[in-house]
Amino acid sequence: MTRVAVNGVTGQMGGAVIEAATDSEVVVGFATSDTNAVDGVPVVDLADAAEALREYDVDVVVDFAVPEGALTVAEACVEAGVSMVVGTTGFDEDGMASLRDASEEVPLLKATNFSQGIQVLQRLVSEAVGTLDDYDLELMETHHNRKVDAPSGTANSILDVIQEERDVEPVYGREGHAPRDDDEIGVFARRAGDIRGEHELVLAGNDEVLSLSHRAEDRGVFAAGALDAATWLVGCDAGWYEFGDVVDA
């Protein structure tokens, strides 16, 4: 059974991973608070992660925290020779470079969204934007009122897919009085309630509108995908991997 450590174990996703772990075992969690345990899982201070990875014989870390914490754990994974699944979003360029460096030493799999549906949505977006190459594009995402990064990592990943097909200029929100440029893509982030995650791309032109959308109904979809990725990653060679590799396996 795969032995998993959870970074961000006291968070919403940390709890979802513990709940979803049936075919793997969460043996330890990392946090910055003075929590001793979460749902019976012992919690270790993030500063002691490298030692804990060895002590608990961890196969892979599943990370859902903040970029600063994820990078600390990535260093611990390199020190201890442990694989890492990165679910945290909101990394800057330097943070992404640090993760790439870590993947030179250990297997590292990063995904902004661990639902299979979003993987399929991104493939549909690529096909639609490539075919309807002169339609106006607008992107919306909606998440719970505790989410601190905007737009969502998933929205940024969808933008990356679109950029591979068309040279678009993101406009984050709109106000004032100005015409819409043809190469614009409006990007809108809504935060309300405990909405788990909704994403919609609208393609409009030629007297028609195509809408491609996805709604996550429970954090369990992300937790299950991350745990599937974790089990898949153990035993891989050091390198950079993505969730599409798991979905296609």
Ligand SMILES: NC(=O)c1ccc[n+]([C@@H]2O[C@H](COP(=O)([O-])OP(=O)(O)OC[C@H]3O[C@@H](n4cnc5c(N)ncnc54)[C@H](O)[C@@H]3O)[C@@H](O)[C@H]2O)c1
């Ligand atoms: N990839 C995906 O499928 C997916 C799905 C859901 C959430 N996420 C991402 O996972 C992350 C966590 O989401 P959440 O809803 O669980 O958030 P949360 O706020 O509930 O949990 C964040 C966790 O990080 C910890 N933390 C805060 N500051 C820290 C620091 N400086 N160092 C170490 N740990 C720190 C908190 O104690 C908490 O345990 C976010 O970046 C979110 O976008 C990704």
Ligand SMILES: O=C(O)C1=N[C@H](C(=O)O)CCC1
């Ligand atoms: O709840 C969150 O926070 C989520 N974050 C990811 C993102 O930023 O895209 C995935 C969806 C849920």
